Amino acid sequence: MxxxxxxxxxxxxxxxxxxxxxxxxxxxxxxxxxxxxxxxxxxxxxxxxxxxxxxxxxxxxxxxxxxxxxxxxxxxxxxxxxxxxxxxxxxxxxxxxxxxAIDPKDFPSVREDANIHIREVTTKDLDTLLTIQYQHDLDFGIEFAKQKKGLIKRQFENQNIRQILAYYKGSPAGYVDVIISSKTAEIDGLTVAETFRNKGIGSRLQTFVMESFPEKTVILVADGEDTPKEMYKRQNYQYRGFQYEALKVF
CATH class of the missing domain: 3.40.630.30 (Gcn5-related N-acetyltransferase (GNAT))
Structure with missing residues (x-):
């Protein structure tokens, strides 16, 4: 790698x-x-x-x-x-x-589920993506959620970013952004709505990324003190380093 x-x-x-x-x-x-x-x-x-x-x-x-x-x-x-x-x-x-980081071929196979449908966001899906992200972003405040809509629209126009939506039995259930460079595909903002968790939707979103970019190294960052990183380790992602941050809000 x-x-x-x-x-x-x-x-x-x-x-x-x-x-x-x-x-x-x-x-x-x-x-x-x-x-x-x-x-x-x-x-x-x-x-x-x-x-x-x-x-x-x-x-x-x-x-x-x-x-x-x-x-x-x-x-x-x-x-x-x-x-x-x-x-x-x-x-x-x-x-x-x-x-x-992970080589896509090393990602474990995921059982197919006819209830889960994954697809790249198109013009007809954009409003759906804006709505589901807005509901999640409200956790960070109304003003943040409002401004985030503009960022999502700008990213939709960016040819180096793919926005992916997951549907469960026809209802929007999760999403992820994929930032594409010459050598990597970065998974960013992987989110599954709380009511749809523990159904394999997160794994299906990742599988979609692996299958879409088999020639690239897939990368992501995880909170060093949070639990999702343990899931990534079980999925064969390889640890590549750490970075400290400090934030103060006045």
């Missing part, structure tokens, strides 16, 4: 500043989306360096009416104890993501 890193993960946002120390992502189309408005360190900062960059990002976000700051640290490196203490004292939420 080819070498995969977090640099292969899709980041919807514009690089507005970059130097030897960090890369700053900004997405004016959706300022409320934390994963598109953040600063990623290339090298692990000292506490003094971090405080300087922390002030820079806070001031930048204040000018744009943003109420958060988010920092992503270098891949496969844990922040120093001194830095973790500062983040904790300042009220940051600290976590880490894990990167996984």
């Amino acid at each position: 080819m070498k995969i890193t977090f640099e292969d993960i899709y980041k919807p946002g514009n690089i507005v500043a970059e130097n030897d120390q960090y890369r700053h992502y900004h997405y004016p189309e959706m300022l409320i989306r934390y994963d598109s408005n953040f600063l990623q360190f290339k090298t692990m900062p000292s506490l003094i360096e971090f405080k300087k960059v922390e002030n820079y990002l806070r001031e930048f976000h204040l000018k744009n009416g943003q109420k958060h700051v988010k920092f992503v640290f270098p891949e496969n490196k844990k922040p120093t104890g001194e830095l973790l203490t500062h983040l904790t004292d300042k009220g940051y939420d600290i976590g880490f993501l894990e990167l996984y």
Whole structure:
């Protein structure tokens, strides 16, 4: 399997500043989306360096009416104890993501179920996708859910993104986005509606991706402290690294 890193993960946002120390992502189309408005360190900062960059990002976000700051640290490196203490004292939420990859041929076979139908979103399915995602996104607030509709529409027009819907007995039950690059197909936002869980829909969505892109390495990121990563391991995904993040909402 080819070498995969977090640099292969899709980041919807514009690089507005970059130097030897960090890369700053900004997405004016959706300022409320934390994963598109953040600063990623290339090298692990000292506490003094971090405080300087922390002030820079806070001031930048204040000018744009943003109420958060988010920092992503270098891949496969844990922040120093001194830095973790500062983040904790300042009220940051600290976590880490894990990167996984799989050759599609290694994904376990999934039993067919005539009740489950998977298909790529077309113009006639777009409203259905918008509705089911809106209901899920309400967990993050009404304003986020409203703005997310615009992102979904923009992604629908993006030739490098495939939006996939799952139906169970004719009812929309789940979805996933697939971000396509020259060497990878990234699974992003895999979601099954609560009332349709434990029916194999998530596995069928993944199978659809594996069958659609057999020549690519399929990749995804999982919350390092959440349970879905254990499912991915059982499905033969291979661990490829970790990355720490810190988020503060004011």
